Amino acid sequence: MRYNDSNQAREVASRANDLMEEVVLPIERERAGGMAVSSGTIAELREAAREYDVYAPQIPEEYGGMGLSFRDSLPAFEEAGRSLLGQIAMRVDAPDEGNMHLLELAGDELQKETYLEPLVQGEIKSGFSMTEPMQGAGSDPKMIQTTAEKDGDEWVIDGHKWWTTQGVEADVLIVLARTDPDAHPYEACSLFLVPADADGVEVIRDVPHMGGGNHGTSHAEIRYKNVRVPEEHLLGELNEGFTHAQERLGPARLTHCMRYSGMAQRSLDIAKAYISERRGFDSTLSDKQSLRHRIADAETKLHMARTGIRDAADRIAAGDEARIPVSMCKVFSANVTQDAIDLAVQCCGANGIGKDLPLSDFYESVRQFRIVDGADEVHRRVIARAAFEDVPEEELEPLTRFGDPNRKRSADH
Numbered sequence: 001m002r003y004n005d006s007n008q009a010r011e012v013a014s015r016a017n018d019l020m021e022e023v024v025l026p027i028e029r030e031r032a033g034g035m036a037v038s039s040g041t042i043a044e045l046r047e048a049a050r051e052y053d054v055y056a057p058q059i060p061e062e063y064g065g066m067g068l069s070f071r072d073s074l075p076a077f078e079e080a081g082r083s084l085l086g087q088i089a090m091r092v093d094a095p096d097e098g099n100m101h102l103l104e105l106a107g108d109e110l111q112k113e114t115y116l117e118p119l120v121q122g123e124i125k126s127g128f129s130m131t132e133p134m135q136g137a138g139s140d141p142k143m144i145q146t147t148a149e150k151d152g153d154e155w156v157i158d159g160h161k162w163w164t165t166q167g168v169e170a171d172v173l174i175v176l177a178r179t180d181p182d183a184h185p186y187e188a189c190s191l192f193l194v195p196a197d198a199d200g201v202e203v204i205r206d207v208p209h210m211g212g213g214n215h216g217t218s219h220a221e222i223r224y225k226n227v228r229v230p231e232e233h234l235l236g237e238l239n240e241g242f243t244h245a246q247e248r249l250g251p252a253r254l255t256h257c258m259r260y261s262g263m264a265q266r267s268l269d270i271a272k273a274y275i276s277e278r279r280g281f282d283s284t285l286s287d288k289q290s291l292r293h294r295i296a297d298a299e300t301k302l303h304m305a306r307t308g309i310r311d312a313a314d315r316i317a318a319g320d321e322a323r324i325p326v327s328m329c330k331v332f333s334a335n336v337t338q339d340a341i342d343l344a345v346q347c348c349g350a351n352g353i354g355k356d357l358p359l360s361d362f363y364e365s366v367r368q369f370r371i372v373d374g375a376d377e378v379h380r381r382v383i384a385r386a387a388f389e390d391v392p393e394e395e396l397e398p399l400t401r402f403g404d405p406n407r408k409r410s411a412d413h
């Protein structure tokens, strides 16, 4: 399917496709699903991505990337998403990808030098610590309990976070904490760069979870107990933590959509290959109309998702925050990609559940997509709020209310 992408975006995506076909997928096919990726394989993949000139397309050149705009990086992200290894290879893997973007936007020059450049090179890893256990911040981030208090020229952070992706391996953690006890939470929180080896940072555990085995899939519970960081570790503006988090999350939601739409497309491709070869009940399974129609529906919805993602990215490129289109993309893509991967598993029968194909890894991976970066219901809430903003009451003028006879209509009759 050809989309309204720029020539540059197409060229980079085409090279990314070559990388996927010639390097990444062959390596993926040699490995059983669910296997941890060794640092040697990661280095090999990243070296190849550099050779194909598709390494970190979204990062400005001065920090070690290719300098593509967010919109032009999009098709390459889709390519990368076709394998869990593609994202690692091209350095567009969560959570580092979102954290790099945040550092690029909000970091000062020293922070960029200290953290962004080594992150782009893959020399260090990062985590983003916002979510807290019950009754702290979750779907409702206003419930944040973690605090940071100024003491001389240091900030003292005290709190409890969990589900910090890659938190076990991270070298640096970006922590959201309340810095003003009195203001509304959205104007009272700030972000801090916390070295993972700072005194008082205790990684309690990798929360056992669905999926895993791949690079960056730990989800850490972390206690921050009187952690002291110099004031230079404030990331962005004081009390603007939610604004900066939103700057990270808006595009990060879309990049999730792109990666997962690539994964969904690959799943459908695998399913089509399988049912085209597999025979049963006197024909190939691809001759069964019930399966053909379900594949057709999945392809249609995926195309709508990919089109919508491009529209939202165009709006962001034009300087719009695009909050509603991003929420629409997030909830729609999450459900469409989950359904497509589920259909692919179904089409492949036991091979869909087995680990010779990547489908079961994809299936485990995609389920989180309806919860992370805002659960479906939270995005629907945002969409619904806008949808109900300007309800056209005049549309109901012709209706009859109790005790108010509709004489106008009766006369017209």
Ligand SMILES: Cc1cc2nc3c(=O)[nH]c(=O)nc-3n(C[C@H](O)[C@H](O)[C@H](O)COP(=O)(O)OP(=O)(O)OC[C@H]3O[C@@H](n4cnc5c(N)ncnc54)[C@H](O)[C@@H]3O)c2cc1C
Binding pocket: 095, 127, 128, 129, 130, 131, 137, 138, 139, 140, 162, 163, 164, 165, 166, 219, 368, 371, 372, 373, 374, 375, 376, 377, 378, 381
């Ligand atoms: C794999 C994974 C990786 C993650 N990585 C990170 C990370 O790196 N950093 C980080 O800070 N957090 C991370 N999270 C946490 C994630 O952002 C939260 O799980 C998410 O925001 C939901 O918060 P919660 O789990 O506390 O759910 P809760 O707030 O307890 O909500 C539970 C469920 O209630 C429903 N719900 C919530 N609000 C409403 C409503 N208004 N109306 C109707 N239904 C509603 C939703 O279905 C929701 O799933 C990760 C989570 C997962 C699963």
